[in-house]
Amino acid sequence: xxxxxxxxxxxxxxxxxRAAARGTAKGSVTAVPVPDERFxxxxxxxxxxxxxxxxxxxxxxxxxxxxxxxxxLSQRFLDxxxxxxxxxxxxxxxxxxxxxxxxxxDALRDQAALEVELVLTDLQIVENRLERxxxxxxxxxxxxxxxxEKMVFERLKGPLExxxxxxxxxxxxxxxxIVRNYQFLSGKPMVVAFNVGEDQAASPPDHIQERIAKLxxxxxxxxxxxxxxxxxxxxxxxxxxxxxxQSLGLDRPASDKVIRAVYDALGLITFFTAGExxxxxxxxxxxxTALKAADxxxxxxxxxxxxxxxxxxxxxxxxxxxxAAQAAGKMTLEGKEYVVQDGDLLHIRNKS
Ligand SMILES: Nc1nc2c(ncn2[C@@H]2O[C@H](COP(=O)(O)OP(=O)(O)O)[C@@H](O)[C@H]2O)c(=O)[nH]1
Ligand SMILES: [Mg+2]
Numbered sequence: 443x444x445x446x447x448x449x450x451x452x453x454x455x456x457x458x459x460r461a462a463a464r465g466t467a468k469g470s471v472t473a474v475p476v477p478d479e480r481f482x483x484x485x486x487x488x489x490x491x492x493x494x495x496x497x498x499x500x501x502x503x504x505x506x507x508x509x510x511x512x513x514x515l516s517q518r519f520l521d522x523x524x525x526x527x528x529x530x531x532x533x534x535x536x537x538x539x540x541x542x543x544x545x546x547x548d549a550l551r552d553q554a555a556l557e558v559e560l561v562l563t564d565l566q567i568v569e570n571r572l573e574r575x576x577x578x579x580x581x582x583x584x585x586x587x588x589x590x591e592k593m594v595f596e597r598l599k600g601p602l603e604x605x606x607x608x609x610x611x612x613x614x615x616x617x618x619x620i621v622r623n624y625q626f627l628s629g630k631p632m633v634v635a636f637n638v639g640e641d642q643a644a645s646p647p648d649h650i651q652e653r654i655a656k657l658x659x660x661x662x663x664x665x666x667x668x669x670x671x672x673x674x675x676x677x678x679x680x681x682x683x684x685x686x687x688q689s690l691g692l693d694r695p696a697s698d699k700v701i702r703a704v705y706d707a708l709g710l711i712t713f714f715t716a717g718e719x720x721x722x723x724x725x726x727x728x729x730x731t732a733l734k735a736a737d738x739x740x741x742x743x744x745x746x747x748x749x750x751x752x753x754x755x756x757x758x759x760x761x762x763x764x765x766a767a768q769a770a771g772k773m774t775l776e777g778k779e780y781v782v783q784d785g786d787l788l789h790i791r792n793k794s
Contacts, residue, residue, distance in 0.1 A: 443708050443725075444499050446526035448519075450552055451506040452541045453534035454637035454669035459502040461672035462697045470503035476705045476712075477698040480755055480785055481723045484714055487763055490721035496712055498704060498725075501526065507556060509544025515559050524625040528708055529632045530700070531556060535650060536639040536668070549636055550653055558605060560628040565602040567624060568595045594620045602628070610660040631707040634664040635700055643668035644691030663703040667696040711784035714755075715739065716764060726782055733778040736790045746793035749775045755785030 447455040463472040475495040485493050504522040507515060523529060533556075535549035572595050575581045581588035594617045601611055608621055608629030621629040634657055636650050646666040657664040675683055675695045687694065710725045713735055724738050732752075737744035752774050753767045761767035764787060782788070 443527045443710070444501055444525060445528045445530055445704050445708075446501045446504045446523055447532055448504055448523060448529050449507065449532040449556065450509045450534060450544065452543055453506075453532045453552070454536070454667075455506070455532045456502055457669035457673055458532055458635060458637065458667060458697065458700075459500060461669060461676045461695075462500055462701055464676040471499060471501050473497035474500045474701060476701055476723070476725070478702075478712060478723055480759075481712070481714065483759065484716050484787070485721055488716050488718060488721050490716075490718050492720040494720060494722040496705070496710075496723040496725045498701065498708070500530075507559070509552075515563060520563065520627070523627055526630065528704055529627070529630050530704060531632055531634045532669075533634060533636050535636045535642075535647075535666075538639070549650060553634060553636070553653065557607060557628070561602055561605055561607055564608060564626045564628045565599070567626070568598050568602060571595055572599065590616050591620055607632075607660075607662075609662070631709075632662050633700060633703050633707055634662060635667045635696075636664065637669050638666050640668050640671055642666075643671055643696070663707060665696055665700050665703065667700060672697045711782070713782050713784075713786045713788050715789065716787055728784075730782055731778060732776055732780040732782060732788070732790070735782050735788055736792070739790065740794075742794040743790055743792045747778055748791045748793060749777060750780060751789040751791065752776050752780065753787045754783060755787065758787055 447459055449455050459472070460467045462474045464475070466472060475497055478495065481495060505516060505519045507519060531553070533549050533553045534543065534547060537547050572592065575588055575592040575595070578588050580586050581592045583589055597617065598608060598611070602608070608626050609631060613621065636646070636654070638646055638650065643666065650666060654664040654666070671690065672695055675686060676697070678686055705725070709728050711728050712723050713726055715722050715724065724735070726735055726738060732750040733744055733747055736747050736750070753764060753772055757770070757772035758764065758767050761770050761772060767773055
């Protein structure tokens with residue numbers, strides 16, 4: 443699943459990209475590990491030869507948005523952003539003479555302005571399409587694809603005109619499918635990162651905290667980061683990180699929270715396979731079955747699926763190991779239709 447960094451020039455996208463990649467960034471697309479304390483605990487207990495965390499694909503190849511009023515989004519930006527499953531909007535909230543900016547630094551204006559551009563882009567598509575559907579004869583046939591599309595677009599138009607992004611709306615199945623097919627930008631999940639100055643990382647200004655609260659109310663996760671600090675943390679030896687964080691008044695790296703929120707906003711949960719040769723965290727769409735989990739590991743394992751041994755994470759943690767969990771009667775055998783729970787440890791018995 444693709445996550446795209448978007449924002450104005452010089453807002454800190456590339457700095458945050460390098461930080462989230464923890465020194466493994468190459469080019470403009472990197473598989474970024476998803477921080478997970480549960481996984482860390484499993485790894486510490488199992489001590490496997492190979493450790494493979496869950497990752498998301500972070501893309502820093504989307505054209506920066508040009509600052510200044512009256513500048514619409516470029517076609518290149520639109521084409522690139524439409525390919526993404528989630529948009530990570532980096533907003534400049536730091537002031538620095540070394541990083542020239544298009545105007546006075548104003549984080550609230552920039553956050554809202556880019557959102558408005560996304561909304562207007564979608565509104566234009568909806569209006570154009572509605573105009574054509576109004577003339578279409580098939581759109582008068584209840585139940586026809588054109589009819590359904592017309593109903594959905596009529597539902598989207600009002601909120602878009604009021605500046606409401608599609609992602610804030612409750613849509614039915616038809617609506618969600620059409621929004622996905624049209625790749626509406628304001629309908630894509632979004633996470634916002636306000637990139638504040640180093641001195642504000644631990645206690646962000648009130649106006650930014652208020653905006654974060656407002657965004658969360660409409661279902662958009664938002665955070666404060668200081669991209670250069672995050673980059674510094676990422677370069678430290680993990681053992682030295684806690685002291686450094688503490689000296690800055692932080693509990694954990696902000697980029698951890700951001701990547702975690704991105705993962706959740708993509709609708710993903712995690713299951714674990716705890717083997718001595720390899721222990722691995724696997725992303726899985728929420729609501730997926732054990733068969734789908736098996737297929738995520740390998741299509742052969744899904745084909746030869748017999749049963750899955752399942753231990754819920756809480757039971758694993760309480761017992762201290764898989765063996766102990768089994769001895770305590772906390773391991774169950776489940777079939778293909780079992781709905782995997784976030785944190786489950788699975789061992790899939792199969793014929794292959
Ligand atoms: N002082 C300060 N400089 C920053 C911060 N974030 C980014 N920069 C600097 O701003 C410039 C632009 O950052 P970059 O990540 O390349 O922005 P991009 O154009 O959005 O990719 C670089 O010189 C960064 O070092 C920050 O939080 N504080
Ligand atoms: Mg950049």
